[in-house]
Amino acid sequence: MLRDEGSTAARAVKSVELNADLVIVGGGMAGTCAAITAARAGLKVILMQDRPVLGGNASSEIRLWCLGATCHMGSNNRWAREGGVIDELLVENLYRNPEGNTLIFDTVLLEKVLQEPNITLLLNTAAYECAKPPGNADRIASVTGYCSQNATRYVCRGELFLDASGDGLLGFVAGAAFRIGAESKEEFGEGFAPTGEFGHLLGQSIYFYSKDVGRPVTFVAPSYALKNLPGRIPRYKHFNAKEHGCRLWWIEYGGRLDPVHDTEDIKWQLWQVVYGVWDYIKNSGNFPEAANLTLEWVGMIPGKREARRFEGLYMLNQHDVVHRPKHEDVVAHGGWSIDLHPADGVFSEFSGSHHLHSKGMYGIPYRCYVSRNITNLFMAGRNISTTHVAFGTTRVMCTCAVGGQAVAEAAAICIKRKVLPAALAKGELLRELQQNLMRNGQYLMGEKIEDPRDLSMPAEVSASSELKLGALPADGPLERLTRSHAQLVPVPAGRLPAVTLEVFADEETTLEVQLRTTTRTDHHTPDVTLASQSFKVPQGASEVTFAAGTVMPHAGYLFICAMKNPKVSVRCTNKRITGMLVVHHYRDETTAKIGGEDYEVWAPARRPGGQNFALKFVEPVAPFGPAMIKSGVLRPVDQAHAWVAALGDMKPTLTLKWPAAKSISQIELWFDPDYDHAMESSQYGHPERAMPYCVSRYVIRDDQGTIVHRCDENHQARNVIKLPKTLQTTSLTLEVVSTNSSDSPAAVFAFRAFA
Structure with a gap:
C-alpha cells in the first residue's frame, strides 16, 4: 500500500531523461521511415509521437491512403512508386492486408519500429519545448515531451534533431525560420500561385465510414450537425450512399484559420459537416438505398494538410516541379501533382482540388531538408523547405517518407563524420549520402549505384536464358x-x-x-x-x-x-x-x-x-540481358534495368563468376515489386497479396553446387542474406524456383555479393 500524507510544496510529475544520436519528433510516415532508417544505420534513435499509433494521416485515426508519385496511376509517371523503407512497408502491408484495413497498417508500422532495438519509441508523448546549449542559440540540446497516459515528462537529449511533426512544433520552439501561407506570383515566378479569393492555405479533413447491417437503421442527428446541407455546401450533389472514408477527401475546412492554434475549432466545424452529411444521406429521402446503413466510424481528430513550412538551404518551387532541373544534391523524388485546394474547403464554390501535373517525376534537393538557421535540425514531411505551390506536391505521404529516409541516412553520416547537416550539401559527403540512399533502395533521378565493395561488378555474369x-x-x-x-x-x-x-x-x-x-x-x-x-x-x-x-x-x-x-x-x-x-x-x-x-x-x-x-x-x-544487373538502377527508367529470363525457361539461373575465389559474407538480391502499381495503403483494395513480377522462391548455390541459401516464400523487393560463415567460392548461382505469377518470367534488378 502507498499512502502520502500530503505536501505543502507543489509536486512535480515524474521526469525521465533519455539520450540519443537522433531525436525525431513526429511519428507519421516521414518520422517512422526516418527512425527505421537511422536505427538500421547504427544510430540510437528516440521517436516521439503524440498519438497512440504511428502513421499520421495514414493511421487508423485519420484513414487516408498513403500515396505519392504514382498518382493513383493516373499520370505519365511510370514505375514511380517510392523505394527503400516506404516500399518495404507498403509491400508488407499489401501481403498482410490487401483489403486496405488501416488497423492492420497500424500493426505493420508498429512492428517494424519495434523490431529495431536502436529505437526508443515514445507514443502519446507530445513535444512542447526545447532547450539550447548555453551561448549557442542556433543549436538544439534537448526536446521535452509529456505523456498524459503515464504522467511522465521526457527530456530527450541528442546530437541531431528531426522535426517530422507536420505542424513543425520542434522547429517553431527552437526558433527555426518558417512561413505559413502562399507566396506571391512574383517572388518565385509561380504561375500557379493562388489568389486571395481562392485562399492561401489548404484545410483539414475528418472522414467517416458506414456499413450495411442488413436491416433498417434510424439516425437522429446531434444538435450540432449542419442543417440545410443543400443551402450550405455548393457541391452537395456529390454526396451519395456508397462513398465514404477518404474518397470524401473534399470534406475540408480551416484554410482561412490558424492551422495550428485553431485546430480544435476546425475539428468541431468538421464534425458538424460530417454529421450533417450523414443526416442528409439518411433522412433527406434522396437515398433510399441508405436505409440499412449505419455510421461505423467518425474521425476524432482532423487530418491536417498544411501549416508551417521551414526555410531551408533551398526552397523548392513550381519551376523545379514542372521543368524538373537536375539538382546535384538530389536525395528524394516526388511526382504527385501540384494539388492546391480552395481555402473555404467544402463550403467553396471552387472545385475541391486544382491540379498541375508535370511530364514526369522531379528530384528534391537535400538542401530542402536542412534548416537554414538551426544548425542541427532536419525537417521531413509536409514542413520541408518549399513554396506553398511546391508544397502542393511534396505534402503527400510517400513523398514525405522518402524525405525521412534521406535525412536519416544524412544523420548517420553526420554522426560518423562528426559534422553538422549543412556539410553534406555538396562534395564527397553528399556523394556518400546519395550512394547510401540508393544502396538501400531510394530512387534518385539521374544517379546510379557505384559501389566498389560490390563483388558483382568485376564478375562475369551469365544466365540460363534471356527474354528476347x-x-x-x-x-x-x-x-x-x-x-x-x-x-x-x-x-x-x-x-x-x-x-x-x-x-x-x-x-x-x-x-x-x-x-x-x-x-x-x-x-x-x-x-x-x-x-x-x-x-x-x-x-x-x-x-x-x-x-x-x-x-x-x-x-x-x-x-x-x-x-x-x-x-x-x-x-x-x-x-x-x-x-x-x-x-x-x-x-x-x-x-x-x-x-x-x-x-x-x-x-x-x-x-x-x-x-x-x-x-x-x-x-x-533484346533489352533484358544479364548485364543489366550491373546498371546501378533498381527499377525501369530509360531501360528495364533488369535481367528477365526467357518465357520457356522453367529453371532460370543467373550466375556470377570470378577467375579466383572470393570471400563472401553477404548477398543482396533485388527483385521487382512492380513500382508502377500505386499500392495505396487503405480503402482501395488490391487484387493480389504479392506482386506478380516478384520472385517468390529461389536458392543460391556456390561453385560446388552446394545450396548456401534457400528462400521458400518471398514478396519483398530486397533480400539481404547474411551468411552464417564466410564463403569461399569462384561463383554464385541464383536459381529461381518461381515468381508470384506463372505468367511472369523471372526478373532480377541486382545480384550483389560482399566480403
Missing part, C-alpha cells in the same frame, strides 16, 4: 480501342525492326499506328512521334505490320500506339513482363497558361486489366 522479344503469346483478351492504347517497350538507339499487331475489326475500317518516344529519357510522356502509318483492316481477325526502318534517336522507351478506333480490338498476351506496360490515352494536360505544360497523359489500367499487346518483332529485340 520476338513473338509474345497471343493468349490474352482483345482490348477494344475505345481510347488510343500504347505498348511500352525498352529499345536501343538506332533502326527499329518491323513490328506486328494482331487485330480484330467489327467491320472493314482504317487503323492508325504510331511509333512514339520521349523528349527526355527521365519521363514517360510520349511527346515525340517518330512515324505514323494507316492500315486498311478487313472485318474479322487480321494482322498489321509497321515496317522496319524507323530510327529511335536514343535508347529508351518506344511507344507502339494503336490509335483510337472503337471498331477495332488489339489481341493481348497474358504474359506480364518487368519493364513493359500498356497505357491508354487518359486525358490531356492543359496548364501552360499557369506555368505548366500542355501534353497528353497516357496511363495504365489496374490489374486484372492492363495486359500487354501480343507483339511480334520480325527481328527480336
Whole structure:
C-alpha cells in the first residue's frame, strides 16, 4: 500500500531523461521511415509521437491512403512508386492486408519500429519545448515531451534533431525560420500561385465510414450537425450512399484559420459537416438505398494538410516541379501533382482540388531538408523547405517518407563524420549520402549505384536464358480501342525492326499506328512521334505490320500506339513482363497558361486489366540481358534495368563468376515489386497479396553446387542474406524456383555479393 500524507510544496510529475544520436519528433510516415532508417544505420534513435499509433494521416485515426508519385496511376509517371523503407512497408502491408484495413497498417508500422532495438519509441508523448546549449542559440540540446497516459515528462537529449511533426512544433520552439501561407506570383515566378479569393492555405479533413447491417437503421442527428446541407455546401450533389472514408477527401475546412492554434475549432466545424452529411444521406429521402446503413466510424481528430513550412538551404518551387532541373544534391523524388485546394474547403464554390501535373517525376534537393538557421535540425514531411505551390506536391505521404529516409541516412553520416547537416550539401559527403540512399533502395533521378565493395561488378555474369522479344503469346483478351492504347517497350538507339499487331475489326475500317518516344529519357510522356502509318483492316481477325526502318534517336522507351478506333480490338498476351506496360490515352494536360505544360497523359489500367499487346518483332529485340544487373538502377527508367529470363525457361539461373575465389559474407538480391502499381495503403483494395513480377522462391548455390541459401516464400523487393560463415567460392548461382505469377518470367534488378 502507498499512502502520502500530503505536501505543502507543489509536486512535480515524474521526469525521465533519455539520450540519443537522433531525436525525431513526429511519428507519421516521414518520422517512422526516418527512425527505421537511422536505427538500421547504427544510430540510437528516440521517436516521439503524440498519438497512440504511428502513421499520421495514414493511421487508423485519420484513414487516408498513403500515396505519392504514382498518382493513383493516373499520370505519365511510370514505375514511380517510392523505394527503400516506404516500399518495404507498403509491400508488407499489401501481403498482410490487401483489403486496405488501416488497423492492420497500424500493426505493420508498429512492428517494424519495434523490431529495431536502436529505437526508443515514445507514443502519446507530445513535444512542447526545447532547450539550447548555453551561448549557442542556433543549436538544439534537448526536446521535452509529456505523456498524459503515464504522467511522465521526457527530456530527450541528442546530437541531431528531426522535426517530422507536420505542424513543425520542434522547429517553431527552437526558433527555426518558417512561413505559413502562399507566396506571391512574383517572388518565385509561380504561375500557379493562388489568389486571395481562392485562399492561401489548404484545410483539414475528418472522414467517416458506414456499413450495411442488413436491416433498417434510424439516425437522429446531434444538435450540432449542419442543417440545410443543400443551402450550405455548393457541391452537395456529390454526396451519395456508397462513398465514404477518404474518397470524401473534399470534406475540408480551416484554410482561412490558424492551422495550428485553431485546430480544435476546425475539428468541431468538421464534425458538424460530417454529421450533417450523414443526416442528409439518411433522412433527406434522396437515398433510399441508405436505409440499412449505419455510421461505423467518425474521425476524432482532423487530418491536417498544411501549416508551417521551414526555410531551408533551398526552397523548392513550381519551376523545379514542372521543368524538373537536375539538382546535384538530389536525395528524394516526388511526382504527385501540384494539388492546391480552395481555402473555404467544402463550403467553396471552387472545385475541391486544382491540379498541375508535370511530364514526369522531379528530384528534391537535400538542401530542402536542412534548416537554414538551426544548425542541427532536419525537417521531413509536409514542413520541408518549399513554396506553398511546391508544397502542393511534396505534402503527400510517400513523398514525405522518402524525405525521412534521406535525412536519416544524412544523420548517420553526420554522426560518423562528426559534422553538422549543412556539410553534406555538396562534395564527397553528399556523394556518400546519395550512394547510401540508393544502396538501400531510394530512387534518385539521374544517379546510379557505384559501389566498389560490390563483388558483382568485376564478375562475369551469365544466365540460363534471356527474354528476347520476338513473338509474345497471343493468349490474352482483345482490348477494344475505345481510347488510343500504347505498348511500352525498352529499345536501343538506332533502326527499329518491323513490328506486328494482331487485330480484330467489327467491320472493314482504317487503323492508325504510331511509333512514339520521349523528349527526355527521365519521363514517360510520349511527346515525340517518330512515324505514323494507316492500315486498311478487313472485318474479322487480321494482322498489321509497321515496317522496319524507323530510327529511335536514343535508347529508351518506344511507344507502339494503336490509335483510337472503337471498331477495332488489339489481341493481348497474358504474359506480364518487368519493364513493359500498356497505357491508354487518359486525358490531356492543359496548364501552360499557369506555368505548366500542355501534353497528353497516357496511363495504365489496374490489374486484372492492363495486359500487354501480343507483339511480334520480325527481328527480336533484346533489352533484358544479364548485364543489366550491373546498371546501378533498381527499377525501369530509360531501360528495364533488369535481367528477365526467357518465357520457356522453367529453371532460370543467373550466375556470377570470378577467375579466383572470393570471400563472401553477404548477398543482396533485388527483385521487382512492380513500382508502377500505386499500392495505396487503405480503402482501395488490391487484387493480389504479392506482386506478380516478384520472385517468390529461389536458392543460391556456390561453385560446388552446394545450396548456401534457400528462400521458400518471398514478396519483398530486397533480400539481404547474411551468411552464417564466410564463403569461399569462384561463383554464385541464383536459381529461381518461381515468381508470384506463372505468367511472369523471372526478373532480377541486382545480384550483389560482399566480403
